[in-house]
Amino acid sequence: MLDYPCLCKKLFFPALDIANRTNVSKKLAFLEKSQWWSEEQLTDYQNREIRSIIGHAYNNVPYYRRIFKERSIMPQDIKTKEDIEKLPILTKKDVKRNFNDLIAKNHSMMTLHKTSGSTGEPTAFYVDKEAESWKLGCTLRSWKWAGYNLGDRHAQLGVWSRRGRKKVKDILLRCIYLPARKLNEKMIYNYLLTLEKSKVKSLIGVASSLYLLAKYASKWNFRINFNTLVNLGDTLLLHQRKLIEKEFDCKINDTYGLGGESIEIAAQCERNELYHINQEIAFLNFLKVRKSQNLSKIIVTGLRNYAMPLIRYDTGDTCILKKAKCSCGRSFDSIFSINGRLIDNVITPNGTIILNYFFPGLFELVDSIDSFQVIQEVPKEIYIKIIKNDKFRYQDLDFIKKSISKECNNDLRVFFEFVDQIHKPENQKNRYVISKCS
Numbered sequence: 001m002l003d004y005p006c007l008c009k010k011l012f013f014p015a016l017d018i019a020n021r022t023n024v025s026k027k028l029a030f031l032e033k034s035q036w037w038s039e040e041q042l043t044d045y046q047n048r049e050i051r052s053i054i055g056h057a058y059n060n061v062p063y064y065r066r067i068f069k070e071r072s073i074m075p076q077d078i079k080t081k082e083d084i085e086k087l088p089i090l091t092k093k094d095v096k097r098n099f100n101d102l103i104a105k106n107h108s109m110m111t112l113h114k115t116s117g118s119t120g121e122p123t124a125f126y127v128d129k130e131a132e133s134w135k136l137g138c139t140l141r142s143w144k145w146a147g148y149n150l151g152d153r154h155a156q157l158g159v160w161s162r163r164g165r166k167k168v169k170d171i172l173l174r175c176i177y178l179p180a181r182k183l184n185e186k187m188i189y190n191y192l193l194t195l196e197k198s199k200v201k202s203l204i205g206v207a208s209s210l211y212l213l214a215k216y217a218s219k220w221n222f223r224i225n226f227n228t229l230v231n232l233g234d235t236l237l238l239h240q241r242k243l244i245e246k247e248f249d250c251k252i253n254d255t256y257g258l259g260g261e262s263i264e265i266a267a268q269c270e271r272n273e274l275y276h277i278n279q280e281i282a283f284l285n286f287l288k289v290r291k292s293q294n295l296s297k298i299i300v301t302g303l304r305n306y307a308m309p310l311i312r313y314d315t316g317d318t319c320i321l322k323k324a325k326c327s328c329g330r331s332f333d334s335i336f337s338i339n340g341r342l343i344d345n346v347i348t349p350n351g352t353i354i355l356n357y358f359f360p361g362l363f364e365l366v367d368s369i370d371s372f373q374v375i376q377e378v379p380k381e382i383y384i385k386i387i388k389n390d391k392f393r394y395q396d397l398d399f400i401k402k403s404i405s406k407e408c409n410n411d412l413r414v415f416f417e418f419v420d421q422i423h424k425p426e427n428q429k430n431r432y433v434i435s436k437c438s
């Protein structure tokens with residue numbers, strides 16, 4: 001007799017594929033094999049997919065036909081991943097300006113995905129079913145790396161409420177879905193109670209919501225632990241990781257992807273050492289931000305979305321690279337850490353970059369400040385908006401000033417402003433830093 005996970009894999013999941021006109025089951029089966037390919041196999045496969053999408057873009061996408069013509073190059077000039085640099089970088093602005101010309105003329109089955117974007121500029125992308133299937137396949141593979149198996153009872157902290165087909169999917173896949181677009185204390189309390197009572201061992205959610213849950217679980221003395229924790233979105237900041245892992249007694253597996261563009265880029269495996277790039281669906285270029293720094297901009301070529309190909313697309317995110325292989329034995333190219341949007345880092349006049357996650361880590365040490373926002377309008381100074389509480393003492397500001405000075409070798413003047421409210425645009429909960437100098 002089949003057990004539930006087996007029933008899920010063999011029956012429910014393929015049935016959901018039929019209902020959604022996707023083929024995630026097949027993609028997942030493929031990805032479970034390809035994760036053990038050698039470096040050479042992965043490179044060959046990636047080069048083949050690059051040639052294929054480049055040929056398609058030239059033949060069917062007016063924007064790329066024009067780009068090739070302007071540069072006097074032909075698809076056959078791009079044979080390997082090294083050759084792809086002959087093409088220019090595609091920015092979000094380019095996508096907006098050339099939206100209709102980026103849609104493939106021979107494609108009709110596509111869905112419009114809208115994203116508010118981390119900079120608050122709404123962007124839209126057309127995505128086909130193949131790209132959606134590959135993305136979900138990679139997502140499920142990364143959940144598996146974190147210890148979750150299809151059919152396992154689990155909880156998901158999502159964004160929007162579920163209706164219709166998605167609700168049926170949750171029932172079949174045994175998912176307790178908790179919408180977390182806007183959380184308040186009462187909701188958090190109820191969610192913690194639900195998690196405690198249900199005894200689910202896997203929790204999947206966006207970093208900022210997981211962090212809030214962990215924070216209140218600690219405050220209200222909940223004793224909840226998991227075997228699997230996955231961050232689905234938002235840059236996972238160091239202090240968030242520490243608290244979530246401590247409170248829920250479980251390592252968190254971070255993932256990195258572009259939701260609207262429908263490209264799942266990388267994820268941490270069970271060893272939790274590095275981020276493995278999903279080379280079967282994405283090819284990455286890295287651009288150094290500053291010569292003296294390790295920071296690189298992430299440029300991605302999506303290998304699966306033929307409805308609207310994104311070639312050398314500027315994600316706006318940065319990372320730190322490390323030439324190392326993971327002890328898990330997979331041969332994927334790897335990233336050491338994902339650092340979020342470049343715009344969120346402070347850059348001083350001498351070129352020192354204070355990475356965005358430095359600030360929340362610092363303010364975590366000061367319990368007299370409820371909320372803050374760092375603003376850099378000119379290179380030599382920052383001002384910090386602060387919402388203080390009853391415990392506030394002026395010595396706390398000296399501590400903050402000294403810590404920042406140490407981080408940037410006294411290269412910044414620091415000012416403070418006490419405020420009652422800090423405006424953070426929708427979907428930008430991690431916008432701790434706004435810099436006009438980066």
Ligand SMILES: [Zn+2]
Nearest residue numbers: 269271326328
């Ligand atoms: Zn690994």
